[in-house]
Amino acid sequence: MTRYLLLSILITALSPAFNAQGEGSDPDRKALIKLCRGYLKNARTQMDSGNYDIASAYLDSVFQCDSKNPDAFYYKARILASLGDTTGVIDLLSDGVVKAPRSSRLKLILARYLISRGSPNDAVEHIDNVLAIKPREGEALYLKGQISQARGDTTAAVELYQKALDVSLGKTK
Amino acid sequence: MRILEKSNKIISLICVLIIIGNIFFVPSGTAAFKYLQEGMTAPSIKGNDIITGNKISSEEYLKDNVVVITFWATWSSRSLQQLADLKTLAEKYRELPLKIMAVNVENQFISPVLKDKINQTAAEMELPFPVLIDKGLESFNSFGVIAVPSTAVLDTSGILRYAPSGYSLTTKDHIVDTIEVLLGLKKPSAESVLVDGYIPDSKASRYYNLALQLANQRMWSRALSNLDQAQQADSNFSAPYNLRGQILLETSKPEQAISEFETAVAMDSSSIAARAGLGRALLKNDQLESAFDILSEVLAVDSTYTPAVLDLAICLSEKNDIEKALSLLLDARELNPMYPDVHYYLGAVYLKAGRKADALDSFRSALEILYPSP
Numbered sequence A: 001m002t003r004y005l006l007l008s009i010l011i012t013a014l015s016p017a018f019n020a021q022g023e024g025s026d027p028d029r030k031a032l033i034k035l036c037r038g039y040l041k042n043a044r045t046q047m048d049s050g051n052y053d054i055a056s057a058y059l060d061s062v063f064q065c066d067s068k069n070p071d072a073f074y075y076k077a078r079i080l081a082s083l084g085d086t087t088g089v090i091d092l093l094s095d096g097v098v099k100a101p102r103s104s105r106l107k108l109i110l111a112r113y114l115i116s117r118g119s120p121n122d123a124v125e126h127i128d129n130v131l132a133i134k135p136r137e138g139e140a141l142y143l144k145g146q147i148s149q150a151r152g153d154t155t156a157a158v159e160l161y162q163k164a165l166d167v168s169l170g171k172t173k
Numbered sequence B: 001m002r003i004l005e006k007s008n009k010i011i012s013l014i015c016v017l018i019i020i021g022n023i024f025f026v027p028s029g030t031a032a033f034k035y036l037q038e039g040m041t042a043p044s045i046k047g048n049d050i051i052t053g054n055k056i057s058s059e060e061y062l063k064d065n066v067v068v069i070t071f072w073a074t075w076s077s078r079s080l081q082q083l084a085d086l087k088t089l090a091e092k093y094r095e096l097p098l099k100i101m102a103v104n105v106e107n108q109f110i111s112p113v114l115k116d117k118i119n120q121t122a123a124e125m126e127l128p129f130p131v132l133i134d135k136g137l138e139s140f141n142s143f144g145v146i147a148v149p150s151t152a153v154l155d156t157s158g159i160l161r162y163a164p165s166g167y168s169l170t171t172k173d174h175i176v177d178t179i180e181v182l183l184g185l186k187k188p189s190a191e192s193v194l195v196d197g198y199i200p201d202s203k204a205s206r207y208y209n210l211a212l213q214l215a216n217q218r219m220w221s222r223a224l225s226n227l228d229q230a231q232q233a234d235s236n237f238s239a240p241y242n243l244r245g246q247i248l249l250e251t252s253k254p255e256q257a258i259s260e261f262e263t264a265v266a267m268d269s270s271s272i273a274a275r276a277g278l279g280r281a282l283l284k285n286d287q288l289e290s291a292f293d294i295l296s297e298v299l300a301v302d303s304t305y306t307p308a309v310l311d312l313a314i315c316l317s318e319k320n321d322i323e324k325a326l327s328l329l330l331d332a333r334e335l336n337p338m339y340p341d342v343h344y345y346l347g348a349v350y351l352k353a354g355r356k357a358d359a360l361d362s363f364r365s366a367l368e369i370l371y372p373s374p
Helices: A002-014 A016-022 A029-048 A052-065 A070-082 A086-099 A104-116 A120-133 A138-150 A154-169 B002-023 B058-062 B077-092 B112-125 B135-143 B169-182 B202-216 B220-233 B239-250 B254-267 B272-284 B288-301 B306-318 B322-335 B340-352 B356-370
Strands: B046-048 B055-057 B066-072 B098-104 B131-133 B150-154 B160-162
Touching: A029 A052, A029 A070, A052 A070, A070 A086, A070 A104, A070 B112, A086 A104, A104 A120, A104 A138, A120 A138, A138 A154, A138 B356, A154 B340, A154 B356, B046 B131, B055 B058, B058 B066, B058 B098, B066 B077, B066 B135, B066 B169, B077 B098, B077 B112, B077 B169, B112 B131, B135 B202, B150 B169, B160 B169, B202 B220, B202 B239, B220 B239, B239 B254, B239 B272, B254 B272, B272 B288, B272 B306, B288 B306, B306 B322, B306 B340, B322 B340, B340 B356
Parallel strands: B066 B098, B098 B131
Antiparallel strands: B046 B055, B066 B150, B150 B160
């Protein structure tokens, strides 16, 4: 934990974005995006090696550059999930879908966790939001099918699953 | 009526052959890969050994060695049996130029939990050869793996010499026999499955492999243009016709695909992939009877060729022979449980049979493969 804190402070302190914002200047947007991507890439590399503390510190730096970055929410949620912190995942993603409302991926992952927690009614809104924009989104149809199945409506579940597979596998029949 | 009885007998015979084939033997004419046949050079495989962390490249690995590449998964008990046998083999021939590489094809998406499981399996087995994870199933797709496990035995020039799918009682013997022949420890016998195959021009091979990569990225027109180049470089090379057929099928042009597969079959009648491709193209073009005949022929030669098992099941379902379609689909699921199409059609046939609960389970299995839990 101490390692994580030290690293987090170090990355943030060295971040030009942090310094620039601290001085009240207007940082170059392109440079900021590039910086963000670099942090994200480092976070992914660290995650792949199982170094979640370091990955988490990099993701915190991404939030310093861009507090609405959907990828940072996604990876941070994955880290929390790997640590078994389901409540933390749901809280983080709930914040993520508000800050990055255009991210279908965040909405669908949040819906998945809500369903597995036994709160399908809370998940419906997020799934419907995705389907309103992308009516042929296979994963959203699948999750909606799961909710129907959990509610005992097998006819609707079969229809939704089949539709999800038709669009995902490119079946015409 | 007589025709119907004859047809039923043929179907029953195929089902029995498949069951026997799965349990007891794999006929010599097996094909593990859709896009790679004996005589061709294998596509490159790169990755990090999950045990040592070292970078591994199949090209470096291949140099002057007989190479065995196995595509395996922790969910496949036959894979684990094969890994144990390969470990014994690697230890027996450790002084000889034999290299083994295990490529894990667990799933398209490898979660941290899954990665731990793969690492743990490899560590517990103390495998004396590199184990790579096939990220995004890139190698799985470029080889066109049709069942797990599938094995590629390459000679010292990197040419594919034997490619069995599945792991039956005799596959192990055939693999050992092929390796020993390639290592020069013995001469090929009458039972040997070592296949010389057609060795295409190297330029044609390069164009073909590039086309394969492009096709896997769904860059169809660029893939087709590389196939043209491959065909110009070597007009006797049949694999480009097969891949062209597959691309035409993917782009919903079954009629043109039929013509490509027919050419591939005419050039190499032993190519199971081309014959199975022809069967699928006929099925997609609603030529049910012709598809049924050719797919039955394919399965009589190689009962483990999952795409043909699946397509024959679809034929039977179209003919309303639900019971036999289900039996074949269950076989296909056993052969390749990570193939979502198998679960999809199994669900569709269960639905046709009025078994809604089973349909629900099958559809859900297909969707879980496509959209695994994060």
